[in-house]
Amino acid sequence: MTTHRILAVVDPNECSVCDELQQADYEVQFAHTLRPTLHLIKSFDPEVILLDVDANTAGKVKRITQAARAHFSRPFVVLLKSGRATPDRSLFFDEVLVKPFIFSRLQNTIDDLLASRQQYVVKLPPFILDRRTQVLVGPRGKVRLNPKLAKLMEVFMLHPNQTLNQLVLMKAVWNLNTLQDIRTLHVHIRWLRELIEPDPSHPQFLKTVFRNQGYVFALSGKPQFGGEPLLPDTT
Numbered sequence: 460m461t462t463h464r465i466l467a468v469v470d471p472n473e474c475s476v477c478d479e480l481q482q483a484d485y486e487v488q489f490a491h492t493l494r495p496t497l498h499l500i501k502s503f504d505p506e507v508i509l510l511d512v513d514a515n516t517a518g519k520v521k522r523i524t525q526a527a528r529a530h531f532s533r534p535f536v537v538l539l540k541s542g543r544a545t546p547d548r549s550l551f552f553d554e555v556l557v558k559p560f561i562f563s564r565l566q567n568t569i570d571d572l573l574a575s576r577q578q579y580v581v582k583l584p585p586f587i588l589d590r591r592t593q594v595l596v597g598p599r600g601k602v603r604l605n606p607k608l609a610k611l612m613e614v615f616m617l618h619p620n621q622t623l624n625q626l627v628l629m630k631a632v633w634n635l636n637t638l639q640d641i642r643t644l645h646v647h648i649r650w651l652r653e654l655i656e657p658d659p660s661h662p663q664f665l666k667t668v669f670r671n672q673g674y675v676f677a678l679s680g681k682p683q684f685g686g687e688p689l690l691p692d693t694t
Contacts, residue, residue, distance in 0.1 A: 462486045463573055466505035468496050468523060469539070470514035479562040480509075485569075493519050500526050505534045507569050510552075512540040517547075524551040531603075531691050533591045535572040537565075580686040583616045583678055586655070589689035596689060597655050603691040607632055608651055615665065615676035624673035648674065 465485045471477060481487055488503050490496040491514070499505070500523075508527055512520055520538075527536050528551040536552040543557055554568055579591040587596045593609035595602055604612060610632045614623065628644055629635045652659040666677050 463507070463569075464488075464503060464505045465507050465509065465569065466490065466496070466499055466503060466534070467509045468515065469509065469511040473514060474511070475559065476562045476565055480565070483562075483566060493522060496523055497526050500530055500534070504530075504532055506532070507535045507537060507572060509537050509539060509565075512538050512546065513558075521547075521550060527551060531592065533593075537568060537572070576688050577685045580684065580688060581613065581616050582683045582686060583619055583680060586612075586616060586678075587686065587689065588612055588616055592689055592691065594689035594691050595654070598657060599655060601689070601692065602654050604654070607647055608654070611647055611651055612655075615674070616682050619676050619678045619680060619682065622668050622673050622675050625671075628674070 463485050465480065465487045467474070467477065467480060467487060467489050468491065469477065469489065470491060471489065477489070488499050488505070490499055496519075500508070508523070510520060510523055515523070524536055527534050535554075537554045537556060538546055538550075538552045539556050539558060540546065541558050546552065546555060553572060556565060556568060576591070579589055581588045581590060585598050588594070588609070590609065590613055593604045593606065595604055595609070595612060611628070614628065614631045625638060625641055625644055626636070629638065629641070632647075633640070633643065648665065649659070652662050652665055655664055656662045664677055666675050667673075668675055
């Protein structure tokens with residue numbers, strides 16, 4: 460049976476569920492200050508990070524969530540906090556638990572997040588994309604995409620054989636309702652073709668629609684969801 464790795468960034472004197480967390484069927488590491496936390500994100504490779512917002516400064520919370528987002532396995536982040544004010548949406552997190560809470564609620568949150576992991580995998584042969592780790596597998600092998608390329612690839616895989624105009628893509632990937640920065644889209648299309656096409660100068664998958672009306676991902680079938688998470692090669 461797999462033991463899941465949990466990193467708890469909490470004040471040990473203020474953690475009401477720490478004893479139960481240690482006794483549960485998890486491998487748990489605790490940290491309280493910034494440097495040990497950043498070290499454990501790399502060395503321990505947690506699947507879930509529990510981050511007590513009240514026990515850490517805003518700057519520490521931001522640094523920790525940024526490190527989690529950049530980590531190759533993209534761990535889930537659960538913020539633990541007092542009060543119901545919405546956390547800063549610029550932070551990277553998946554769930555918020557408002558204190559006080561009983562351990563079963565925390566455990567259900569952890570287990571639900573872990574169970575959802577496979578649903579981030581999208582398959583549209585010959586491509587497989589893990590939307591969380593941003594790893595793509597295709598005819599040219601495995602590659603980790605940057606966030607914008609991953610989102611662009613996701614949009615195309617979810618809309619096979621559909622013409623997507625440039626404004627739709629700018630809105631979906633950059634959240635812009637204008638074509639003012641259209642060169643950014645063109646550059647990312649070129650980069651994506653270099654990663655997925657056998658011959659980027661003669662694309663067979665990601666094609667330009669006549670007179671630059673948009674782009675079409677020339678694959679038939681429907682995307683399927685679920686599968687083993689994809690991790691980038693770390694060697």
